[in-house]
Amino acid sequence: MTRRPRAFRLDDPNVESGAIQVTEEPFDAIEAADGIVVPMGEKRRAPWVGILLSALSGLIVLGLGLGIERLIVDLYAVAPWLGWVALALTAIAALAFAVIIGREFLGIWREKKIERLREATVDALSVKDHKAAKGIVADLVDLYGGRASAVQGSARLKGLSDEIIDADDRLAIAERELLAPLDAQAKRAIAAAAKQVSLVTAVSPRAIVDVAFVIFAAVRLLRTLARIYGGRPGLFGFLRLAKAAFNHLAVTGGMAVGDSLMQQVLGLGLAARISAKLGEGVLNGLMTARFGLAALSVCRPLPFIREEPPKIADVAGELAKRAESAAV
Secondary structure (H helix, E strand, O other): OOOOOOOOOOOOOOOOHHHOOOOOOHHHHHHHOOOOOOOOOOOOOOOHHHHHHHHHHHHHHHHHHHHHHHHHHHHHHHOHHHHHHHHHHHHHHHHHHHHHHHHHHHHHHHHHHHHHHHHHHHHHHHHOOHHHHHHHHHHHHHHHOOOHHHHHHHHHHHHOOOOOOOHHHHHHHHHHHHHHHHHHHHHHHHHHHHHHHHHHHHHOOOHHHHHHHHHHHHHHHHHHHHHHOOOOOOHHHHHHHHHHHHHHHOOOOHHHHHHHHHHHHOOHHHHHHOOHHHHHHHHHHHHHHHHHHHHHHHHOOOOOOOOOOOOHHHHHHHHHHHHHHHHO
């Protein structure tokens, strides 16, 4: 039987002092919880799908290797110089494949580094960890210090490295000095993509053209935002980013979400008066802008601390003005 919670005073003689531990600082609370054993989750089952794909990939690679080896032997039997040419081409192809794989791993590593920075920032802000904040700022300087837009900001942050500053203030300064210029570039890229999608889908004659161009614009926008914030995704890195962006976006229904955006930005009466084709273009532009904002949150190495997170009106305000002028 458990006791119901109740209020009491610490100086009450009926309260056992040994059962109470008063902590005033977050660090003390963390140290007090160090001895607590956190129960581990249930052990996951073997990833049979991954094992199947790995085995099939291995068989395909072995088959390709055997086929190439037989091709080289057959060419060498016909003419030795053909065999040497085939062997040289195989070496060049192997080198190119190794470079591609290396770029994929490097891109995924950079994405994970940005994700770890974002998670570490959330943890540092929650407990006001000054040491962790200094490490995060140092990582940001290493990530962006070589850019022309961040040279002065990196110098100012290095000058403040030995100063006694609160964790949230230090991270807010880093956000203003290093990320504010990148945020401006990202917002311009999102606005340009939304405007382009709205224009093209408003004049395109076929629905398949609209769908293809919206997908193309979303892919290009995601890659642009990743490069702005320091990521260089390859194919698999891009797929990871796209999955994270769609998870962040949490689209539950395309037209329903689009209608709410139209009503939010344009208003009920105005959305009903604009032409169908123009309304479709505006809707596609707004959806592209919303996807861009979700991708920005995924690609940004820090959460928004003191800077205001961009909204639909910040990157798609021109679309609303265009639709309003068309409806008048």
